[in-house]
Amino acid sequence: MLKRQGTRRSTQKNTKILVLVSFVLVLALASFGVWPVKAEDYSSSSFIVRDPVINIAATQASSSSFQFYSSAGQLAPGESSSANFSYKAGFLYFATATTPVISATAGNGQVSFTWTASTGTFGNVTNYQLGTATSSGGSFTYESVGNVVSYTKTGLTNGTTYYFKVKAEAGGRTVAESAEVSSTPVAPADTGGGGGGGGGYSSPTTQTIVNFYGRAYPRSVITLLKDAQVAATTVAGSDANFQISLSNLSAGNYIFSIYSEDSKGNRSSLLTFPISVTAGATTNVSGIFIAPTIAVDKSQVKRGDNIAIFGQSVSEAEITISVNSDEEFFVKTKADKNGVYLNNFDTSVLEMGSHLAKSKAALAESISAYGKTVGFLVGTKTVLSEPSKCGKADLNCDGRVNLVDFSIAAFWYKRSLSESFKIIEQERLNADGKVNLTDFSIMAYYWTG
Incomplete structure (x- = not known):
């Protein structure tokens, strides 16, 4: 009996000592401005991470079977992987910016550039870098040009072909890069002068040309507008690439727009860019990436049922679909060899009411802007979408024949x-x-x- 009481007293004494030591440690941590941070378990349908360690530096942990990028508050960008799974965390997965469309116009010892603004998701572009090289795909030398969408590069050699790229930056990190565009500076034409009554000499007038290069959908019709008027049409190749050339233009400022139509007759959003054309010069516009088309199979869907979201883009492109609700949802799918994509979206995560969906495409290092939005209603019943009816002679299905x-x-x-x-x-x-x-x-x- 005495032995048990002695053991109990000893245990109580040890407990008091532990409490006292813990209290002293907390006071010591507080005196240095250090406070404990709580990390909760988080899980998915296939695994649970228990007692995660919050690492403010967001460093990398690894073993022979997996990699895991730790994070502060689970927001640090990174991707963990192993032979059995891949786990993407943080903003890296969806933090993207549209690829700038760049145009280059040659001048006397210089090249003038304009490009479309790169639009970021979860962030803003703060600076652009212009890269210059003397060979296609060569080593580019970059210079900061500021948060602008036009620039003139001087000090170039006439007759030498240069290659250029524009990189968009956010916080000092590259988030988007344009396609390569070439341009050859030229000296102004020599109009000659009178001499000995023999008359002056005028060199042949160089044509004023604008070339457009880009991607649409396989075998789709591409329409180019100049100041809201149709200027040219062409058909994309089986790889979805296209080229359109306009010649005999007058010098001046133009607003060019371009769109395509998919195999179902759905029309893309307009991609618009202003260009200043110089007489006798060739302007190349490179990196055009027409956004995907989008449609849904239901105008109203019973909550919990799937709604098919589909459209067309570049062959084998990665498609990101955004569904706007009180919370924005993102899903990814891949287009097939014909550029067709489909996602059966589970509406159980959506609130009752109206919703909008839109999509964008990514291929290699190029990312399109989001295209048109399509609306649908989440309710208590399902109503199939009625196919749009195009009138006689209405080839682009806009309700007019013009x-x-x-x-x-x-x-x-x-x-x-x-x-x-x-x-x-x-x-x-x-x-x-x-x-x-x-x-x-x-x-x-x-x-x-």
């Missing part, structure tokens, strides 16, 4: 039709598998202007 439709038809005049345009011709023109004067007569009849 010069845009005429330009599209003119492109296919006496040419072999693509598979997608065969469907349009069958439904909205003469349905004889070709474009000829009969089709233009139909357009004239339905003309709205």
Whole structure:
């Protein structure tokens, strides 16, 4: 009995000592401004991380079987991986910026540039760097040009072809990089002078040309607008790449816009960029990346059911779909070889009411802007979307028959039709598998202007 009491007293004494030591340690930590930080367990459907250690420096832990990038508050960017799983954490997964579209116009010992502003997600671009090289794909020398969207590079050698890129930065880190664009500075044309009554000599006038290079959708029709008027159309290759050239332009400032139409007749958003054209110079516009089209299979969906979100983009592109609710949701999917993508989105995470979805594409190091938005309603029943009905002769399905439709038809005049345009011709023109004067007569009849 005495032994048990002695043991109890000893235990109580040890407990008091431990409490006292703990209290002293807390006071010591507080005196140095150090406070304990609590880390809670977090989990997924396949694993639980218990008692995570918060590392303010956000360093990297590793073993022979996995890598794990630790984080402060689970916000540090990084990716952990092993042979069995990959875990993405922090803003790195979705923090992206659109790729600038750059144009270069040659001058006398100089090249003038304009580019579209790079738009960031979860952040803002604070600076641009211009890279210069003397060979394609070569080593670029970069210089800071500030948070601007135009710049003139001087001190160049006439007759030498240079290659340029623009990098967008946020907080000193590169978040986007343009495609490469080339330009060759040229001396002004020598108009000559009179001499000995023999008359002056004028060198041949150099053409004023603007070239557009970019990506759309495989075999899609691309339409180029100049100051809101159709200037040219072309068809993308099977790899979705396209090129359009405009010549015999007058010097001046223009607003160019470009769009494409997918195999279902859905039209992309307009990509617009201002360009200053110099007489006798060639301007190259590179890195155009037309945003994906988007559509849904239901105008209203019963909460908890799936809604199909689909569209078309570049072949094998990674598609990011954003669904706006009280909380914004992001899902990723991949386009197939024809550029077609599909995601069956689970609406159980959405609130009742109206929602909007949009998508963007990424391929290699290029990222498009978000395209058009499409709306749907989450409710208590499901209503399928009705296919949009395009009127006779309305080739771009905008509810009007005007010069845009005429330009599209003119492109296919006496040419072999693509598979997608065969469907349009069958439904909205003469349905004889070709474009000829009969089709233009139909357009004239339905003309709205």
